[in-house]
Amino acid sequence: MRIALFATCLGDTLFPGAAIATVRVLERLGHSVAFPQEQTCCGQMHSNSGYEAQARGLARRFVATFGSDEFDAVVAPSGSCAAMVRDQYPRLAASSGDDQLTNAVAGLTPRVFELSQLLVNELGIEDVGAYYPHRVTYHPTCHSLRLLHVGDAPLRLLRAVRGIDLIELGEAESCCGFGGTFAVKNADTSAAMLTDKLRAILDTGAEVCTALDSSCLMQIGGGLSRQRAGVRTVHLAEILASQEDQ
Amino acid sequence: MSNDFEAAARPALADSQLRANMRHATHTIRDKRARVVAELDDWEQLREAGRRIKDRTMRHLHVHLATLEESVVRAGGQVHWARDAGEANRIVGELIASTGANEVVKVKSMATDEIGLNAALEGRGITAIETDLAELIVQLSHDRSSHILVPAIHRNRGEIRELFRRELPGTAGLTDEPAQLAEAARRHLRRKFLSARVAISGANFAVAETGTICVVESEGNGRMCTTLPHTLITVMGIEKVLPRFADLGVMLQLLPRSSTAERMNPYSSLWTGVTPGDGPRAFHLVLLDAGRSATLADQIGREALNCIRCSACLNVCPVYERTGGHAYESTYPGPIGAILTPQLSEFRSGTSLPWASSLCGACYEVCPVKIDIPTILVHLRGRVTREVPNSGDPGEAQAMRMLARVFASRSRYERAQRVARAISRPFVRDGRIARRLPGPLARWQTVRDLPAPAPETFREWWRERERAERRKAERP
Numbered sequence: 001m002r003i004a005l006f007a008t009c010l011g012d013t014l015f016p017g018a019a020i021a022t023v024r025v026l027e028r029l030g031h032s033v034a035f036p037q038e039q040t041c042c043g044q045m046h047s048n049s050g051y052e053a054q055a056r057g058l059a060r061r062f063v064a065t066f067g068s069d070e071f072d073a074v075v076a077p078s079g080s081c082a083a084m085v086r087d088q089y090p091r092l093a094a095s096s097g098d099d100q101l102t103n104a105v106a107g108l109t110p111r112v113f114e115l116s117q118l119l120v121n122e123l124g125i126e127d128v129g130a131y132y133p134h135r136v137t138y139h140p141t142c143h144s145l146r147l148l149h150v151g152d153a154p155l156r157l158l159r160a161v162r163g164i165d166l167i168e169l170g171e172a173e174s175c176c177g178f179g180g181t182f183a184v185k186n187a188d189t190s191a192a193m194l195t196d197k198l199r200a201i202l203d204t205g206a207e208v209c210t211a212l213d214s215s216c217l218m219q220i221g222g223g224l225s226r227q228r229a230g231v232r233t234v235h236l237a238e239i240l241a242s243q244e245d246q
Numbered sequence: 247m248s249n250d251f252e253a254a255a256r257p258a259l260a261d262s263q264l265r266a267n268m269r270h271a272t273h274t275i276r277d278k279r280a281r282v283v284a285e286l287d288d289w290e291q292l293r294e295a296g297r298r299i300k301d302r303t304m305r306h307l308h309v310h311l312a313t314l315e316e317s318v319v320r321a322g323g324q325v326h327w328a329r330d331a332g333e334a335n336r337i338v339g340e341l342i343a344s345t346g347a348n349e350v351v352k353v354k355s356m357a358t359d360e361i362g363l364n365a366a367l368e369g370r371g372i373t374a375i376e377t378d379l380a381e382l383i384v385q386l387s388h389d390r391s392s393h394i395l396v397p398a399i400h401r402n403r404g405e406i407r408e409l410f411r412r413e414l415p416g417t418a419g420l421t422d423e424p425a426q427l428a429e430a431a432r433r434h435l436r437r438k439f440l441s442a443r444v445a446i447s448g449a450n451f452a453v454a455e456t457g458t459i460c461v462v463e464s465e466g467n468g469r470m471c472t473t474l475p476h477t478l479i480t481v482m483g484i485e486k487v488l489p490r491f492a493d494l495g496v497m498l499q500l501l502p503r504s505s506t507a508e509r510m511n512p513y514s515s516l517w518t519g520v521t522p523g524d525g526p527r528a529f530h531l532v533l534l535d536a537g538r539s540a541t542l543a544d545q546i547g548r549e550a551l552n553c554i555r556c557s558a559c560l561n562v563c564p565v566y567e568r569t570g571g572h573a574y575e576s577t578y579p580g581p582i583g584a585i586l587t588p589q590l591s592e593f594r595s596g597t598s599l600p601w602a603s604s605l606c607g608a609c610y611e612v613c614p615v616k617i618d619i620p621t622i623l624v625h626l627r628g629r630v631t632r633e634v635p636n637s638g639d640p641g642e643a644q645a646m647r648m649l650a651r652v653f654a655s656r657s658r659y660e661r662a663q664r665v666a667r668a669i670s671r672p673f674v675r676d677g678r679i680a681r682r683l684p685g686p687l688a689r690w691q692t693v694r695d696l697p698a699p700a701p702e703t704f705r706e707w708w709r710e711r712e713r714a715e716r717r718k719a720e721r722p
Contacts, residue, residue: 007704007705009653009659011704012663012703012704012705013663013666013699013700013703014697014698014699014700015697015700016700016702016703016704016707017700019704020704020707023708035704035705035708037656037705037708038656040652040653040654040656040659041649041653041659043653045646045649046646046649046650047624048605048624048627049627049631049642049646050624050627050628050629050630050631050632050638051628051631051643051646051647051650052628052632054646054647054649054650057650057654058650058653058654061653061654088624091621142604142605142606142607142608143605143607145607146606146607146608146610146611147607173608174564175564175604175606175608177564177604178604179603179604179605179606180604180605181601181686182601182603182604182605183690183694184686184687184689184690185252185601185686185689186251186252186255186565186601186602187252187689187690187692187693188252188255188256188259189252189255189259189565189568189569189602190604191692191693192259192265192568193564193565193568193604194693194694195693218697219694221695221697222690222694222695222696222697223693223694225678225694225695226693226694226695
């Protein structure tokens, strides 16, 4: 399969490890990965902050960058950004009254996947040959859970990782409090939500908290780091890319 | 932007008693709801049926309302139309005055809370007595409701015991046992039920084809109010109408499981006009618009009118759980309040509420009529930003425009990545920004460390890898 990688602006700039790991996993499985360099941001922050026109502009750019038929699939190491494309682009296109954009979006969105979705549901793979000898807990991010409906795909992948000690997270489906600009606009409420999430993570005794979204991991990891909790955040892709000889 | 919610939430977040009460109560109801919903194999089909009934009704709302009026009048009732809260309060006040009563009993009703009926009646020298236990608690303590279904959710039993001992006569030996608390309220209210000549209710549903009004409740106080007094006045938002009696078959399955986590609520009162020799002799239905028609004009936002006031979305909301209901400063708190309040007020109040959400989507998942609350929240953020003057932070608008320009061009984007890395470099310690930054980033840093831009962006890594591969290919 020829797969185009959408690294996401956050991943490209702050957390390149998740995107690099995505490339390594897919190539190891025999797929060819492309990185269209015109890509920037999916526009989620603009859309969710009420700047619809700007978001629509970025949606156009995304469709122009990834719409090519040469890609069988587009993958993002982010449930939230994949959900932005799949969930919000059709509405942004429809309200623009531009039929060409609407059609292009309708053609593209079924091919856009979050990584675990692509691996488990599309490629039918659970064991990617990873080795990760650490005590890990998994936080299901809201958009991957409730917009993309990834279900237990990430857990299936994690259970197949050799050497891993996977521990169930309490109240796992509670939001970590990130929510994009919510984290700064309602900083106190966001902090209260984060505190409960950190407590649940620390209660597991895990040394690593993993998730599908670098954005939520930035919130959780930022809190763990501030508290010098001694627990680190690692994107799921990085666990899947990890191998014994490394 | 002017963030009223954030300011109003701050004292609640710092109130440890409130936080403990809210956490306990929301988790208890949330878990119970999940259990009773899981009992039904056809829950998803029921939700879909509920959504369709509501969508269909809203498309021809004016037709169903006219039918409802005809049916109510035919059954011996009178119908009054109120454009806004002021008109509704005046109509109800005059109806009560014409009976000569100066005390009325009330069934728990969101519509009358919304229009501030009790205060308006007080202005006319009429005392309105709340008969729902939680509403009574709120009224006796001069407090405000903080939940659609459980208005005193922010209070625990100990607090209620103290309140009753202070406010209700003959309660000196009262303990905090729920049965004892309910008994104290029951003794107090029984006298009121027997003496009141006028009652006021809301409506959960009104059936257009028959003119039947339906009120569902758990305590039996509603049944007392709708049967004992001579005059019954129902105030109902126009969105509560259902076309057919059979529609109740869907709604009465969805509502109790979603709200009180009961398979069926203990009391469902249905009445149609007046019946000689049985129940009230006069029945008045006040149909309230108060922003509903304006909301109906918004193709995305109108879905908020489908709400059946179960409050399942409040109970699962991670924001509501932490802040409680008062922070929303509205009759309708929680996720549904965040989309109803600005719309019903025609964007005069509650304009910060669409941002009072992390868009986690838990509300949509439990909504019995499948209102896509997150989508409406995003839609309303757009409307507030575009339509409400001075609603936004000019700095934010500028930053958003600038970022959109950066993201619109590969070269600008890549330059911005390099600039961000260069200017942060002096402050980076162990991958973190070890310095308090200005603006919104300072608010990030209150409880979180901020990661530094990566030493090498993904695209730089990608290009370096491609170069290395090319070099390898050229040197066989």
